[in-house]
Amino acid sequence: MTHQPPSQTTDAPLSAEARLQALEAQVRHLQVAATQASALFDAAPHAAFLLSLQGRVLDVNTRGAALLVSTPQALTGRHFTPLVAPASQATFTALLGWTFEGRGRQTGEVQALLPDGQVLDLVLEAALQRREGAPDVCYVTATDVTAFKAAHRTLLDVNQAQARQLQDQRQRLQRLEEEFESVTLLAIRELNAIVTRAANFLKLVKPAPVGGAPLTHAQEALEQTRELLDALKGYMRARTMRTRIRGVDLEKVLREVLKDLQPQMARRDVQVTSAPLPVLQGDSQVLQLLLHEYLSNALKFTRSRPQARVRLLVQETDTEYRVGVEDNGVGFNLRQKDKAFELFGRLHPGGMYGGIGLGLAVVRRLCERFGGRAWGEGKPDQGATFWFAWPKVPGTG
Template identity: 55%
Template sequence: MTYDSSAPPSFLSATVTQLRALEAEVQALQAEAAQARALFQDAPHPAFLLSDQGRIVEVNAQGAALLGSTPALLRGRPLVGAVTPDSQSAFTSLLGRVLGGQGAPHSEVSFAGPDGQPLEMVLTASLHVRADGVRLCQISAADVTAFKAAHQTLLATTQGLEQELRHQTARFRQLGEEFRDVMLVAERELGTALTRAQNLLTLLERQTEPDDRQRSLGHVAAAVQHTQGLLTSLKGYMQARMIRARLRPVDLNRVLREVLKDLEPLQSDRDIHLPSVLLPTLLGDHQVFQIILHEYFANALKFTRTRPQTQLRLRVQETQSEYWIGLEDNGIGFNMRQKEKAFELFGRLHPAEQYEGTGLGLAVVRRLCERFGGRAWGEGKVEQGATFWFAWPKEPKPE
C-alpha cells in the first residue's frame, strides 16, 4: 500500500489507527482459532471433523488412538470405514441429519477397536459452517463399552434372579401340593387304622372268653403298632423331603457298607448271597444315597425272606449323562402293570398282613432322585423277582 505524502496528517493518523485495529482483530481471530483448535485437540474424548462426504478433515489424539492410527494417516479417510457393519447405517443416518440441518445429533454405534473387539460409542454431532460456506460435521465420541457390559451383566443377573424366583415359587407350590396330598392320604390311612383299633376295643368290651379277649388285644396292639409305623414313616418322609442336600463326590461302596451294617438285624439266620460289585463315585449327597440304598435293600430283604436262599445282585450301567444303579432280587416280584403304584404315596403291591410297611419308602426314593434331576423305577415279574433302579445324572442340578 502506498501513501500520499501530501495527505493531511489527520488522514494518515486515522489510517494507521484503522490498520492497527484490523491487525488486532486478525490476531484475536487467530487466537480464537488457536484456542478452538486446542480445545478440539485436547478434548478428553475422541473428536472428529468430517467433510460433507464423511471423510476425516481433522482428528484429535484421542480419536486417532481409538482408530489405532495417527492423525496424518487418517485425514482424508472415510470414518464410516471404522464403524462395524451393523452400525454403518446408523452412522450414515446421523451424518446426513446433521449436515442437512435436521437435528437429532445423537446416535449409538460400534467401532472396530484396534484389537478387533467392538467398542460401543455414543456420538454427539454438530454442524460447523466455515467462513467459505463449507459445511462440516463435528463429532464427539464417548466410550460406553464398560457401561453397556455392566448393564448387560446386571440385566442377565436380574433375569437369572427372576428365573430362579419363578423356579423356587413353582417348587414351593409343588411342595405345598405334595404335602397336602401326603396329609390327605395320611389322614385316610391313620383314620382307617384308628377306626379298626376302636372297633376292636368295642368288640373287646363285649367279649367274655379269655381266649377271645386275648386275640382281640393282639389285633388292637397290631393296629396301634401300624399307626405308630405310619407316624414314624411320615416323620421320615418329611425329614427326607427337607434335606438340605450338598453336592460332593460320594463313594457308593462306603454308603453300601454303612447300609448293610444298619440292616444286619434283617439278615440274621438267613442265607444271603450278594456278589461283590465295584460301585461308582457319584456327585451328590451322602445322606440321600443312604436313604435310597437303605430302602432298596430293606425291600429286597423283606420280599425274599420266604426264599431258602436270598439272591441279591447289584447292577451298574453307565450312559453318556447318567449312572444307573440297580438291585436285583429273587423275591416274590410284582406285576409290571402296577409298577407305578410302588412309588406312589402309601402305595402297596402286597397285602399288609403278609408284608409289613407303610408304602412311603419308594415314594421318598423317587422324590429324592427327582430333586437332583434323576429317576427311580422298578422292573419285575410275579414270583420271579424284581429289580429296582435309580438313574443319577453325572452333573446333577439340585432343586
C-alpha cells in the same frame, strides 16, 4: 548403384486444432462420467454422505437429506458433527479419523438430532475414497435403527419384568413350601403324641372275652398309623436333607447298610453278593438311604423264599453309573413298574408284605434331585431288579 534416401518414420506433430478437439472430448467424457456418478450416488438405496477430513458435508443424496429432515442444498457445506448428539460426537470423530488414517471400513453407532428435537439411532458405515488430483473423501452410509432399538429396549423391559415376576413367584413358592413342610412336621409330631396316648390307654384296658377282638383291631390300627407317621416323617426329612457332594465309596456304604439290616436277615437263609462297587460323586447320606431302601425292599419280598438271593449289579456309561439290586422274590408285573415309585404306591396288597409305599418314592425324589433316575424291572414270581442311575457329574442336590 542408386542410393535411396532413408524413409521418414516420425509422425508429424498434431495441429493445435486437433489437440483442442482431443481435450474437448476428454472433458465431455469426464462430464458424462461425473453426471453418471452423481446420478448413481443420488439414486443409492440408502442415505449417503460425502465428508471431508474436517467433517464437512461435500455432498448428500436425497435419502440422506430426507433422513435428517432437510434438503441437499441446506446440508451441503455444513459440518456433520453438530448434527450428532453430544454424547455421540466422540464416536463420530473417532470413526472419521480412523477412516482417513486408512484403517479400512469403519462402523459405529451414533444418535442424530433432528430439527424438531427428535433423536435418531443411526448405524454409520464409512469408507475412504481416493480421488486422483483431489483430496480424499469419506463415503458414509447411514441406517436408521431407531425402531429396532426401541423394540429391543421394550423387549429388555419385558424380559426384566418377567424375570422379576418369576423371582417373586419362586420366593412365594419357597415360602409356601417351607410353611407346608413346617405344618406337616408339626402335624406328624402332634399325631404321634395322640397315637402314643391311645396306645398306652389300650394297654391299660384288660380285654374282656367279648370286647377283646375290637381292642386288638384298634391296637393294630394304631400301630399302622404310627408306621404311616414315621414314614411321612422320613419322607419330609429326605425332602429337606442338606447334602454335600464328595467322593463316596459304595463298598463302605454297602457294609454300613448290611449292618443296619441284620435284624431283617436274622434266622433267615439270605445271601447277598455284589459286583465291585464304584466310588460315586454324591452325598453319603443319600446313597446310604438309596441302598438301604432297595435292599430292605429285596429282603421284604423274598420272605416267602426258603433261600433269599440278593445281588448288586453295576453298569457304567460315559455319563453315569447304574446300580441295581436284584432279588429272587415274588417280582411284579412290569406294566405296574411306575406305580412302585408313586406316593403310597404298592405293587402288592399291604396286608401281605406291610409297608406304607413311601420308600421308593423317596428314592426317585432323591435321584432326580441329583440329576439321576430310578426304575424297576421284574416279572411275577421271577424276582425283581430295582435300579438307580447316578450321574458322574451330579447336580448340586
